[in-house]
Amino acid sequence: MPILYLRMNIIFNMKNVAIVYYSGYGHTKKVAEHIRVGVNALKKVHAVLISVDELQDVDALNDYEAIVFGAPTYMGSVPYQFKKFMDDASKVWLKKGWKDKLAAGFTNSGSLSGDKFNVLMQLCTFACQHGMLWLSLGIDNTSGQNEHHSGHLEALNRMGGSLGLMTQSENDSPEVTPPIGDKRTAELFGRRIAEYVILLAKR
Numbered sequence: 001m002p003i004l005y006l007r008m009n010i011i012f013n014m015k016n017v018a019i020v021y022y023s024g025y026g027h028t029k030k031v032a033e034h035i036r037v038g039v040n041a042l043k044k045v046h047a048v049l050i051s052v053d054e055l056q057d058v059d060a061l062n063d064y065e066a067i068v069f070g071a072p073t074y075m076g077s078v079p080y081q082f083k084k085f086m087d088d089a090s091k092v093w094l095k096k097g098w099k100d101k102l103a104a105g106f107t108n109s110g111s112l113s114g115d116k117f118n119v120l121m122q123l124c125t126f127a128c129q130h131g132m133l134w135l136s137l138g139i140d141n142t143s144g145q146n147e148h149h150s151g152h153l154e155a156l157n158r159m160g161g162s163l164g165l166m167t168q169s170e171n172d173s174p175e176v177t178p179p180i181g182d183k184r185t186a187e188l189f190g191r192r193i194a195e196y197v198i199l200l201a202k203r
């Protein structure tokens with residue numbers, strides 16, 4: 001988001017959420033877009049997507065109330081492009097610049113499991129090193145909230161994660177995969193993030 005627009009939002013008491021992501025082939029970006037839809041469903045909160053490829057200075061994130069971290073799972077880990085962002089952010093860590101900001105995370109991969117949990121652990125640990133407040137997924141895949149069994153392409157939280165959002169893509173275009181259940185879960189997750197941004201702002 002241009003810095004002027006961000007400042008305008010601050011003046012009008014809008015809360016700002018940065019969704020910082022890396023995506024090699026567009027699937028993780030697609031998930032990020034659906035999280036943004038969910039965040040922006042609440043009038044007082046505004047989310048922007050920021051690719052780590054385009055982020056020139058990690059200090060640009062200092063004015064956001066919440067930062068959502070997203071990366072595909074490559075070799076059971078965050079890709080090196082995202083790890084570079086994490087390492088670059090050590091200069092913010094030194095000043096504890098993101099302390100007590102809300103944080104959340106998501107990952108997308110090709111296999112149903114594919115070691116996605118490890119990536120969420122990396123993102124959560126990174127956020128906690130910064131002293132951020134980590135928000136869980138909070139969408140139960142067994143409750144009445146869900147019309148479908150886990151694994152069903154339309155199921156909410158199809159992978160049954162809890163630490164953050166897990167989505168899965170076939171080897172096809174991001175226009176057709178991940179499936180609808182994952183995208184709906186991403187939107188609900190975004191809405192949950194926005195609700196907690198508002199709640200924390202009332203402290």
Ligand SMILES: Cc1cc2nc3c(=O)[nH]c(=O)nc-3n(C[C@H](O)[C@H](O)[C@H](O)COP(=O)(O)O)c2cc1C
Nearest residue numbers: 023024025026027028072074075076109110111114
């Ligand atoms: C180098 C590389 C390593 C990968 N490693 C894994 C893996 O460990 N587990 C898995 O389930 N999928 C793995 N995949 C598949 C990707 O996670 C999957 O294609 C994902 O949709 C890519 O997201 P993106 O389009 O945002 O880059 C790997 C893909 C690549 C290119």
